[in-house]
Amino acid sequence: MAIKITRTDRRYAMLRRSRNLRWDANEAEAAAEIELCETAAQAAEALQRIVNAGMRPTIRSGGHCYEDFVVNNPGGAILDLSLLKTVSLPGDGTRYRISPGLELGEVYIDLYKRHGVTIPGGSCYEVGAGGHISGGGYGVLSRLHGLTIDYLSEVEILTVDSKGHVELRRIDKNHDPDLFRACRGGGGGNFGVITGFLFDRLPVAPSEVVNAHLSFDWATMTEDNFTAILMAFGDYWAKRGSEPDTWGLFAALGLTHASSGRFSLSLQFCNPDGSCDDLKPLEEFLDLFQGFDPVETRASTAGEQRFAQRRPAARQTLGRYSIDRLLWLEATIGDSGSGHSGRAAYKSCYMKQSFTRAEAKCIYKQLTRTVPGVDLRGSVMAVDSYGGAVNAKGTAEATSVWQRSSIMKVQFQQYWDQPEEDAGRLQWMREFYTDLYSQQVDPKYAGAPYPNEYYEGCYINYPDCDMLAYAFWPQLYYGTKDLYPFLQQVKRRYDSNNIFHHKMSIRA
């Protein structure tokens, strides 16, 4: 039996929470119960119970969903798979198993120690494998090795048939191949509950890598220099970055708001064979920025600049003293064991070309714009290198990640702590995004990176409900061709009662 946590349980207050505290505000929106499952059998039994009770199941592995797709489930049940961490099962043979409850850090450690392989997954240690892989699974090694779902061989998934009965399916390219393709990047919470990912092969982990961190001073940054940095960065990925000897180079430009003081450039590099014997490509890349007075910084310092100064969420006074009220687990290891918690908002864009001068100027304008009374520290436009092996031929057709022509992937992020800051911060972020993506798109799609010669829409693992204001939001995430209709067909076939739904789930 799954561990059932209801409102009367001491753990409920902690386990009902989202890592993003923006979704904790409304008690009426909270799930009625949480079912913690350690095995697929427990998950199946709990899911059947939830369906029979007429409740809505939402699924959580690591709890890092950017939107409120999981925790805001009024009267429903969260099927929490964070304890489902099976490393292998009888029958797995030589295949690698990744359970949805494993955090990416645990996956890296386990695969490395046991087999010397890895997944080209994300850079955040605490993110759960379930949601990460369901949406594609992209990270620092993706230019070298592609997406995690490009390697996926089999998926174990609980679906609910048209009669309302839970069923365990083992799907691959020969068994329910349509559902299998949909599970390769279509996004979580759409078709069922994935209880296992299996891989016939995975890339060998690099033996070593080189990291470097630079930062640039906003105080002395001119618009011309800023534009030149962005264009140097983008031009590299558009040209030199397409050559295989550079595919081991991953770089992220962390364009913070000017009020943060500095913005950063972080990178990791290895040669295609996983060594660091030849550093010439790295040197060549770093040379591009020498003229802009970068300063070497430690990673932790650069990372911290992304965040506004934290204040305790629940400070109170006790006589002469201030005390902070925290949930026990949060006080002990952080929120759900997930590091920084607070309020956050995200947006995304895939870029097919380098920055145009107009884009760079727009970004400069927005990042140097101040809004009276709004603290914009904690705002970052993270521009990640992309392409390389991700853009290998045939991968788009075999998976549900269609963005296979991009060279950069942008993630807009904001982090803060106090609810009263929500309106000002969100408004600035929306204005920034709308301004930037109204310049090089057809006016009827203004405000979003609608697929065209510059953009390939948005990343489903960085969901942004602001995009729901556009009737064309499915095309932003799933393209303008046949992928979304295909996913709708899969949805009708395997979840005809729409048991699994959230604000951005596939609408059949």
Place this chain on the structure above:
Amino acid sequence: MQSDVRPLAARWTRREFVRGAAGMVALPHLLHAVASAPSKQFAYVASGEGSLHVFRVHGEVWTRTQQVPSPAPAYVLLSPAQRTLYVANGVDVHEGLPRGTVEAFHVDPFEGRLTLLGRTPLSLSATRPRHLALSADGKLLAVAAYSGAIYNLFRIAEDGSLGQPSSIFKQAGCGPHAQSQASAHPHTLLFDASGRHLLSSDFGSDRLSVLAVEDGRLQRRMQHATGEGSGPGACALHPAGSVFYAWHNLESTLACYRYDSVSGAIGDPIQRLAFPTASLHALALHPSGRMLYTTQENRNELRAWHVNAKNGRLTQAKVVMLGEATPTQITASPDGESIFVLDGPGGSIYKVTADRATGELHCKANVAVVNEPKSVALKTI
């Protein structure tokens, strides 16, 4: 086809009405309905063109006094105190999210005019709501979302407005008809006289359900399978509370079930009347409980059925021919003097005069022209 008037099969007695707790609750309202004469009447019509039409009713003359916009109104329902009109907006998307909405309108107590109190979103996936039910005390509103297969329950504020759903219940199921029964489709729902249960028909999964209503929450009490491919649709609960009628649209049968409001249990059918062709069906009960009325979309007639006072069984009474009309919905006026037949495709509303005590039908008249009339509610001052 029958067009004559059959003699009444039985007469209701007080003893028969008060059988069971449900009957005791229903009786005062019932007697009120047949004992008082209306002095002023208004009709509220949902039009598929996206508006609500308010009519002042003078016998067979309806005068339009107001027209207000309303997104895809599918069903209208007046609160028991007639102060609020609720409208199910049969939409798929609201503010970018997959959900329908319900509108609440304040009803002017004297002039019947509508003023929007608010438009309330349903829960996620509760798309295309088609039917509403109000508890007898007017404190709870239940919504059946046909496409999303979800019920929402709302507590009603003092001013008639709605907040967030107090309970959400998701149905799962299907039937053998791949096109129309690929998933559950809640069709009609009704509070029983006790107010502690909701009865519902599910067209998609061939089921009748009873949901317990406790402290503003819904819980499944029981399910009754109506037969593979039957497609239960429009239904009505007898005012005495112990008999439940339901159209089975796909197999074109009219079934009569025994219902126990104490336990919330639907029994096996006590009668099944078969009709030759499947189509959309509507039904309504006369407030006296003595007559049931039915229509079929592909037959231009209104049939009346005598309700046996002892066992609820039906025997056919008068059939009123509707000319060229295509009947899509029927409503009985609370005073029992009129049966309104909506002709969706033809854009007309017909009034068939009824005997307020017995429900016997008399003459018909076309009282209003409204594009795509979907539903009508009557307010009587």
